[in-house]
C-alpha cells in the first residue's frame with residue numbers, strides 16, 4: 236500500500252469554517268491537481284468544494300449534482316478551471332472513463348466526490364480529503380444515529396483530514412498552523 240507523504244487533521248465547527256479551510260487550500264492548488272473527497276452523505280464534500288472554487292477563483296454555482304456527473308467551472312482569471320465530479324452513482328471504473336477526465340486534467344483542478352478507488356490512476360499524485368462527522372451531533376455525544384434531518388443545516392463539528400500522496404505533495408499544501 237502506497238504511503239502518504241503528508242497528512243494533517245483540521246477541525247471546523249461550521250460550514251463557513253470548512254469553506255474557509257477549503258478556500259485557503261484552493262488558493263494553493265494548480266492545474267493538474269487531483270483531489271478525492273470522502274465522507275458520508277451530508278458530511279460536507281460539496282460545501283468543501285464550494286470553498287475550493289472560491290480559492291481558485293472559478294465561476295461560482297457549485298452544487299450537489301443530482302443527475303449530472305461532472306460540471307466544469309471555468310476560471311474567472313488566469314488560474315485553472317475546476318472540474319467537479321460526483322461519482323456517487325457510478326458503478327464502475329469503466330463508467331468514470333466515459334467522462335474522459337484525462338482530457339481536462341492538465342488545465343484544471345479535478346475534484347471527485349466519492350472518488351476513492353475510481354480515479355487514482357489519473358495522476359501520480361493526489362490529495363485525499365476525508366470529512367468526519369462527530370456521531371450524535373455536537374451537543375449530544377451519546378453516539379446515537381442522527382435521524383432528525385430538519386437540523387441538517389445546523390453547524391456541527393467536522394474533522395477534515397487532508398492526506399497527500401505522490402511527489403506533488405512532498406511539501407505541505409497548507410502552512411501548518
Ligand SMILES: Nc1ncnc2c1ncn2[C@@H]1O[C@H](COP(=O)(O)OP(=O)(O)OP(=O)(O)O)[C@@H](O)[C@H]1O
Nearest residue numbers: 249250253276277278279280281282388390391393
Ligand atoms: N462543519 C461543517 N462543515 C461542512 N458542512 C457542515 C458543517 N456543519 C454543518 N454542515 C452542513 O452539512 C451539510 C453538508 O452538505 P454537503 O452537500 O456539503 O455534503 P456532501 O458530503 O456533499 O453530501 P453528498 O454525499 O450528498 O454529496 C450542509 O448542509 C452544511 O451546512
Ligand SMILES: [Mg+2]
Nearest residue numbers: 280281299348
Ligand atoms: Mg455532495
